[in-house]
Amino acid sequence: MNLADVALFRTIASVGSLSAAARRMGTTPMLVSRRLAGLEAELGARLFHRTTRSLSLTAEGEAFLPHATTLIEARDSAFESVSSGGSVLGGVLKVTAPNVIGHSIIVPVVADLLAENPALRVDLTLSDGVIDIATAGLDVAIRVAVMKPSDMIATRVADNPYTLCAAPAYLARFGVPATAADLVGHPCLKLHAMDHWPFTRDGETHQLRIGGPFSASTVDAVRAACVAGVGIAMLTYWDVHEQIARGELVRIALMDVEPLEVGIWAVFPSRTHLPARVRAFIDGLRDRLHAHANAAP
Incomplete structure (x- = not known):
């Protein structure tokens, strides 16, 4: 089997048309069609439904696509292992x-x-x-x-791990929560996809529903609001490690639960x-x- 034709098949599947594949490969649509037909003949199966206006994978093409990817990855890996001494x-x-x-x-x-x-x-x-x-x-x-x-x-x-944190000025003004129940009295800053904060207690996961004056779609926005002293946030450690190291945010440790480990x-x-x-x-x-x-x- 010609791996160049297998790579061509994968390119056609990716770009969705013979003409787009031809432009990417620097050749003509006629040659692309001819090479695809040769691969289909070798496999004994039609790989695409083709009309003058559309192109889509057949069931056989869907089944062959992951194998084509594996073949190309194996070829690339082999080339990499010997080129320039592998270094x-x-x-x-x-x-x-x-x-x-x-x-x-x-x-x-x-x-x-x-x-x-x-x-x-x-x-x-x-x-x-x-x-x-x-x-x-x-x-x-x-x-x-x-x-x-x-x-x-x-x-x-x-x-x-998830990390509860707040700005030093916020904690100085409103106090440091000691338990999960204490969070109810604080403004909690939430991501849109996170209506509940996950904690663990005695090996079991508990979801705490939180609310507050601010929610956002990105970690950056929640973190910025937290640094500005708007409230308490739960973000992952690597989202806030720099701010904690600079003293812009302070970790909050609760006595009765621990944030979920991710x-x-x-x-x-x-x-x-x-x-x-x-x-x-x-x-x-x-x-x-x-x-x-x-x-x-």
Whole structure:
């Protein structure tokens, strides 16, 4: 099987038309159509429904697509392992990550990789939403979640516990809550997707419904309101570690409950043939997070 034709099939599936695939590959629609027909003949199956106005995957094409991705990843991994003695990274590293961690952690890791590997390119998508990495053609997604390794093709990179915090001026004026019940008397700053704050007590998870004068769609906005003294926020440690280190925010420890422990995870589209550039990125990310955690007071 010609892997170039397999890669062409994956490109057609990604861009949605023969003409767009031809432009991306620097060839003609006629040649693309001919090569696709040859691949379909070799497989003994039609991969696309094609009309003059539309193109869509057949059931056989849907079934073949993940295998095509695995084949191309294996080829790329093989090339990387022998190019320049395996010591220099190349290709395009495609990553998605949450906004705050993306700016404060991911970008510095990427900067180090680019400085050490001139042939490497990085495409970073920052989003607080969940992106389908297989459909988007990404190498890895960095996610903050409660997750088990069996839930997805993922590896835990670092701990990232939820952290209650407030500005020193706010606490001096309104006092420090001592228990979960005390939070009811304080303005709580919430993310739109988080109407309840998760705590654990004796190994069990408890959800506390919170309310307050301010809610926002992004971590940045909630954190800024917290620093401004508007109220108490619950964000993850890596969202507020810099503000805590500078004294702009203070951690709040409650006597009867603990904030839920979550983690930073790297999620992959495939179980096999992880490219060297992805392994190097995960290693660099883990090293940076652990170094910061060990340096924290």
